[in-house]
Amino acid sequence: MLHRRLLRLATAAAGPVLVCAALGLLLSAASLAQAIALARALGHLFAGGDGTDAAIGALAWAAAFMVVRAALLRLDAPLRARCGAEVRARLRDRLVARLGELGPAYAAGARAGRVQNTLVAGVEGLDAYYTRYLPQLLVVATAPAAIVGWLATVHAPGAAVLACAVAIAVVVPRFWDATLLRRGRARWAGMSRLSAEYLEATQAIPTLRVLGAGRRVGARLAERADRLYRDTMAQLRVSLVESGISALAVHGGTAATLAVVAGAALNGGLTPGDAFLFLLCARESFRPLTDLSAAWHAGYLGLTAVDEIEDLFAAVPAVTDRGERRPPPCQPPPDVRFEGVTFTHPGGSAHPALDSATLRCPPGALIGVVGASGAGKSTLADLLARHHDPDAGRVLLAGHPLPEYRLADLRATVTVVHQEPHLFHASVADNIRLARPDATDEQVRRAAGLAGADAFIGRLPSGYRTVLGERGSTLSGGQRQRIALARAFLGTAPVLVLDEATSHLDRETERAVTEALTSAPELAWRTRLVIAHRLDTVRHADLIAVLDRGRVVESGDHEHLMRRDGAYRALVHRQRGPGPSAERADPPRPEAHR
Numbered sequence: 001m002l003h004r005r006l007l008r009l010a011t012a013a014a015g016p017v018l019v020c021a022a023l024g025l026l027l028s029a030a031s032l033a034q035a036i037a038l039a040r041a042l043g044h045l046f047a048g049g050d051g052t053d054a055a056i057g058a059l060a061w062a063a064a065f066m067v068v069r070a071a072l073l074r075l076d077a078p079l080r081a082r083c084g085a086e087v088r089a090r091l092r093d094r095l096v097a098r099l100g101e102l103g104p105a106y107a108a109g110a111r112a113g114r115v116q117n118t119l120v121a122g123v124e125g126l127d128a129y130y131t132r133y134l135p136q137l138l139v140v141a142t143a144p145a146a147i148v149g150w151l152a153t154v155h156a157p158g159a160a161v162l163a164c165a166v167a168i169a170v171v172v173p174r175f176w177d178a179t180l181l182r183r184g185r186a187r188w189a190g191m192s193r194l195s196a197e198y199l200e201a202t203q204a205i206p207t208l209r210v211l212g213a214g215r216r217v218g219a220r221l222a223e224r225a226d227r228l229y230r231d232t233m234a235q236l237r238v239s240l241v242e243s244g245i246s247a248l249a250v251h252g253g254t255a256a257t258l259a260v261v262a263g264a265a266l267n268g269g270l271t272p273g274d275a276f277l278f279l280l281c282a283r284e285s286f287r288p289l290t291d292l293s294a295a296w297h298a299g300y301l302g303l304t305a306v307d308e309i310e311d312l313f314a315a316v317p318a319v320t321d322r323g324e325r326r327p328p329p330c331q332p333p334p335d336v337r338f339e340g341v342t343f344t345h346p347g348g349s350a351h352p353a354l355d356s357a358t359l360r361c362p363p364g365a366l367i368g369v370v371g372a373s374g375a376g377k378s379t380l381a382d383l384l385a386r387h388h389d390p391d392a393g394r395v396l397l398a399g400h401p402l403p404e405y406r407l408a409d410l411r412a413t414v415t416v417v418h419q420e421p422h423l424f425h426a427s428v429a430d431n432i433r434l435a436r437p438d439a440t441d442e443q444v445r446r447a448a449g450l451a452g453a454d455a456f457i458g459r460l461p462s463g464y465r466t467v468l469g470e471r472g473s474t475l476s477g478g479q480r481q482r483i484a485l486a487r488a489f490l491g492t493a494p495v496l497v498l499d500e501a502t503s504h505l506d507r508e509t510e511r512a513v514t515e516a517l518t519s520a521p522e523l524a525w526r527t528r529l530v531i532a533h534r535l536d537t538v539r540h541a542d543l544i545a546v547l548d549r550g551r552v553v554e555s556g557d558h559e560h561l562m563r564r565d566g567a568y569r570a571l572v573h574r575q576r577g578p579g580p581s582a583e584r585a586d587p588p589r590p591e592a593h594r
């Protein structure tokens, strides 16, 4: 139960642990004082004669300690609850900060349900470990030894028997710990797996329905839930054996101590008062152990969750944050360069996602990136946001390699809008204000207007105050993309990357967004990298780069590339069909984009 990682984490909760331990010790001291006063009262009553007054005095003391103990007990639950809340908040802060450090590279490999289970149930379990088990362990380490030591000054043989009984009650149940822990870990792993699968199935209900796979997935979940039930029962059986042995040691130890003490009292080696002292204090020396046993069961969930928490802390972030360079100035906006960049996603295919890719985005230019699916376009965006570092080559911002900047500064400089943006269960306005919480209503409207979102937001039940469903589930794909674009347009990052960010928009809206990108004063000054499948989206870019299997195979503006019989022209023909009619169908070129 004294896990290295849990003890290291205890530094985050040292205050609450010590407060709970101090309360536990005070409770033990009050119980012991009450027991001693009661034993003295019984001793005086047993002695009879003029001991009655002394017995009344001792009873008064016992009553006083009882009141103190009751007051401490009254304090116990709220204090532990408050300490527990503090422990949970501190641990979750640390875990969430850790998840932030690990970034999207970790999230891509982890199952959301498992992480959620660790953050919710795991932390709940650790709360009991820190506010009940560890403090009680400190009480067990001090109180029984102190009581037995003191009793040894009264009657050494009786104290020796009591010491043996306490040792047995502490040590013997520990033989079951390993088994219990093994079963607990199996149960926790099952619970995490089940959480992950339930979360996935809940999110996939529409897909499961249309594919008629609901029953099959439901049966698999039921089978997993049944296995979890069986694991829980197996664990409970071992746990009951362990509790039984603890109880046996406590009661057997008390009986053995009393037998020795009663024998001594009958032989005249011990006064009745001292015999009562043993009777009541033996109980008090075992009380911390029985409390520890109860705390063990409460805190043990945390112990079984510790593996996943440990995994989280042991995971190595995909990138380090050691840069110290000042962020690049916004005006003029920084240029971006990819120099011979090679990168293979961890666990991805053997072929690198980017293979000696070289590309320059001059300050304030609009660069289009096109290529077939899987060509490596999004990987460019990932590397520019520094979710990963290249295996070879460099990505430079304003002439300096990205690792020279602090991650926070880099992320304030480069904004990426993804194809499937994440919207929060919050109002439309709050979603748009994510990167710039102090933006005025007017600025929010303007950004939404540039993203082609103002009109549809106006038709929502409460306009900009409409609260969205989780992950924007109450909006269409195109509406979600428009809100994400508005969010990025409202921000002030001088480098803007749109990674298929307009793919769900109808052509007309997409054209309006493209035009805003080239002509709106809020956007046209920035260095813009637009990744697109639809070639119309990037047709007016200052430079278009064509990616093919991780390599930049061609670059130039639209006219230049169309004059060559290369990859770009092949893409154009594949997308629209050959012939001059396709060319005529293109929109007039906006004047301001240059």
Ligand SMILES: Nc1ncnc2c1ncn2[C@@H]1O[C@H](COP(=O)(O)OP(=O)(O)OP(=O)(O)O)[C@@H](O)[C@H]1O
Pocket (backbone or CB within 6 Å): 108, 345, 346, 347, 348, 349, 352, 353, 371, 372, 373, 374, 375, 376, 377, 378, 379, 380
């Ligand atoms: N997280 C990942 N783990 C492993 N491999 C990945 C990961 N992300 C991308 N890849 C691989 O890297 C290669 C390039 O992917 P990338 O997403 O950059 O292509 P893309 O050009 O953006 O494709 P699309 O147009 O379909 O979005 C692909 O072979 C893909 O399988």
